[in-house]
Amino acid sequence: MPQIICVSNQKGGVGKTTTAVNLAAALGSLGHFTLLVDMDPQANATSAVGLDPNNLEASTYDALVTDEPPRAQVVDGECKNLALLPASIDLAGAEIELLEREEREYALKRSLARLEDIYDYIVIDCPPSLSILTINSLVAADWVLIPVQAEYLALEGLSRMMLMIQKIQKRYQADLKLLGIVTTMFDGRTNLAQQVLEELKRAFPEKLLHTLISRSVRLSEAPSFGKPILYYDPRSTGSEQYLDLTREIIHVCDEE
Amino acid sequence: MPQIICVSNQKGGVGKTTTAVNLAAALGSLGHFTLLVDMDPQANATSAVGLDPNNLEASTYDALVTDEPPRAQVVDGECKNLALLPASIDLAGAEIELLEREEREYALKRSLARLEDIYDYIVIDCPPSLSILTINSLVAADWVLIPVQAEYLALEGLSRMMLMIQKIQKRYQADLKLLGIVTTMFDGRTNLAQQVLEELKRAFPEKLLHTLISRSVRLSEAPSFGKPILYYDPRSTGSEQYLDLTREIIHVCDEE
Ligand SMILES: Nc1ncnc2c1ncn2[C@@H]1O[C@H](COP(=O)(O)OP(=O)(O)OP(=O)(O)O)[C@@H](O)[C@H]1O
Ligand SMILES: Nc1ncnc2c1ncn2[C@@H]1O[C@H](COP(=O)(O)OP(=O)(O)OP(=O)(O)O)[C@@H](O)[C@H]1O
Ligand SMILES: [Mg+2]
Numbered sequence: 001m002p003q004i005i006c007v008s009n010q011k012g013g014v015g016k017t018t019t020a021v022n023l024a025a026a027l028g029s030l031g032h033f034t035l036l037v038d039m040d041p042q043a044n045a046t047s048a049v050g051l052d053p054n055n056l057e058a059s060t061y062d063a064l065v066t067d068e069p070p071r072a073q074v075v076d077g078e079c080k081n082l083a084l085l086p087a088s089i090d091l092a093g094a095e096i097e098l099l100e101r102e103e104r105e106y107a108l109k110r111s112l113a114r115l116e117d118i119y120d121y122i123v124i125d126c127p128p129s130l131s132i133l134t135i136n137s138l139v140a141a142d143w144v145l146i147p148v149q150a151e152y153l154a155l156e157g158l159s160r161m162m163l164m165i166q167k168i169q170k171r172y173q174a175d176l177k178l179l180g181i182v183t184t185m186f187d188g189r190t191n192l193a194q195q196v197l198e199e200l201k202r203a204f205p206e207k208l209l210h211t212l213i214s215r216s217v218r219l220s221e222a223p224s225f226g227k228p229i230l231y232y233d234p235r236s237t238g239s240e241q242y243l244d245l246t247r248e249i250i251h252v253c254d255e256e
Numbered sequence: 257m258p259q260i261i262c263v264s265n266q267k268g269g270v271g272k273t274t275t276a277v278n279l280a281a282a283l284g285s286l287g288h289f290t291l292l293v294d295m296d297p298q299a300n301a302t303s304a305v306g307l308d309p310n311n312l313e314a315s316t317y318d319a320l321v322t323d324e325p326p327r328a329q330v331v332d333g334e335c336k337n338l339a340l341l342p343a344s345i346d347l348a349g350a351e352i353e354l355l356e357r358e359e360r361e362y363a364l365k366r367s368l369a370r371l372e373d374i375y376d377y378i379v380i381d382c383p384p385s386l387s388i389l390t391i392n393s394l395v396a397a398d399w400v401l402i403p404v405q406a407e408y409l410a411l412e413g414l415s416r417m418m419l420m421i422q423k424i425q426k427r428y429q430a431d432l433k434l435l436g437i438v439t440t441m442f443d444g445r446t447n448l449a450q451q452v453l454e455e456l457k458r459a460f461p462e463k464l465l466h467t468l469i470s471r472s473v474r475l476s477e478a479p480s481f482g483k484p485i486l487y488y489d490p491r492s493t494g495s496e497q498y499l500d501l502t503r504e505i506i507h508v509c510d511e512e
């Protein structure tokens with residue numbers, strides 16, 4: 001059975017896609033067969049691994065609203081052991097369509113259950129909201145990973161995210177566990193970043209992951225080349241930090 | 257009649273809240289009586305001007321789902337000519353409640369029409385989505401202002417935003433006009449930012465506003481003090497740039 005990790009935070013622009021894509025790619029490069037699922041109608045994860053969201057054979061939308069098993073596409077080129085269930089623009093329509101269905105919160109969980117047992121890990125990228133697409137992702141997951149930018153506004157929203165996770169655990173998926181909080185776009189030269197980090201350590205001592213992801217322009221360039229950082233610039237800080245983060249995450253998942 | 261400006265982009269973390277708050281504050285400081293409307297359940301604009309989203313007498317939620325006129329609160333302290341219609345956490349519930357109503361897209365427009373003619377400008381901060389709350393904001397507005405981070409992923413989503421505006425103009429509000437695109441968090445030292453700026457100039461020559469907002473830590477510190485940049489650090493680059501942007505916006509609104 002694969003470990004299913006949902007990368008979520010309703011705060012926008014905190015590094016959800018960057019973390020989901022680079023975690024999935026690093027898991028693949030370490031020899032774990034990994035599926036990346038793009039649940040965001042923006043389809044940023046899809047284009048960050050080089051696929052065109054407007055030109056897909058099958059997508060997450062199909063997996064959610066039809067009875068066919070999900071059809072993942074192997075990510076070509078250098079990426080090892082990586083497959084993608086891509087997002088297309090009609091995924092935004094799935095929100096409305098799912099609202100009228102029975103057990104609408106379980107659509108993704110049901111769909112992923114139909115995948116043969118070929119993956120070791122499944123990583124889900126979520127939109128910046130607590131909508132039905134995010135609820136589906138949390139219900140389908142074993143773990144939730146929360147990226148947090150080292151900024152004041154991102155810190156504020158964290159308690160709401162925690163409330164949401166508790167609600168999901170009570171009503172839909174008791175086994176959902178918090179994998180951890182990862183600090184992203186960290187710029188150690190600013191007081192603000194240091195203060196936010198101190199606050200995160202104080203408020204979530206057990207759950208703040210040790211690996212920090214620094215702000216680095218190479219990370220924001222990589223998506224324009226359709227490649228995870230590991231394959232865009234293997235010697236960059238971003239690449240090393242996402243490999244470290246991935247090893248830390250494997251360790252947390254294995255401990256349970 | 258007030259000029260109603262909706263600040264929107266479904267891409268997360270591009271500076272919507274920072275732009276809405278500082279535009280509204282700058283309009284107030286230039287002598288225009290301004291109402292800031294927080295339509296994002298994250299309530300970032302509400303806390304960025306020093307109010308507590310968990311401790312409100314009235315909110316945007318009430319304005320949308322009850323028949324009472326909206327009750328704005330004057331923003332205390334140094335902010336001149338600024339009032340706020342704050343967001344509370346139950347605004348997320350309004351999404352579901354509005355879906356079952358007749359003419360659900362017009363709830364905010366109807367509500368704002370009940371305000372006496374006391375404001376010169378109304379500025380609306382939107383969530384990072386194309387949900388019913390964002391549609392309400394676009395339908396209620398005369399102008400839409402789109403902040404775009406000088407990053408690749410933010411550029412990708414712009415065409416979808418334009419499609420959404422066209423849809424709103426056709427189906428709900430023919431008078432909605434694109435005020436312009438404002439480049440935010442610009443760091444001129446990186447090639448990526450220069451390339452994205454070139455691309456924006458090429459793709460939207462008529463609509464890209466001249467004023468650039470640079471990346472500056474003072475801007476991201478200000479919300480933690482509950483103050484717009486104008487009152488947190490009046491001599492900062494951020495403060496000057498948002499004043500310049502505001503004058504440019506007043507000029508565009510007046511031209512029509
Ligand atoms: N460590 C980093 N250093 C520099 N830039 C980064 C870093 N991580 C992400 N970025 C850039 O910051 C922007 C926001 O990141 P990303 O799109 O991954 O966030 P997100 O949470 O997925 O956004 P959304 O809420 O829209 O889904 C992107 O342009 C990305 O390339
Ligand atoms: N010019 C700037 N320089 C530095 N930091 C900035 C700048 N503008 C905004 N920020 C910071 O970047 C983060 C994202 O900005 P903001 O929250 O305004 O974006 P948003 O589009 O409203 O996000 P969301 O999609 O979650 O609503 C915030 O922490 C903010 O303080
Ligand atoms: Mg994303």
Ligand SMILES: [Mg+2]
Nearest residue numbers: 272273296300
């Ligand atoms: Mg915002």
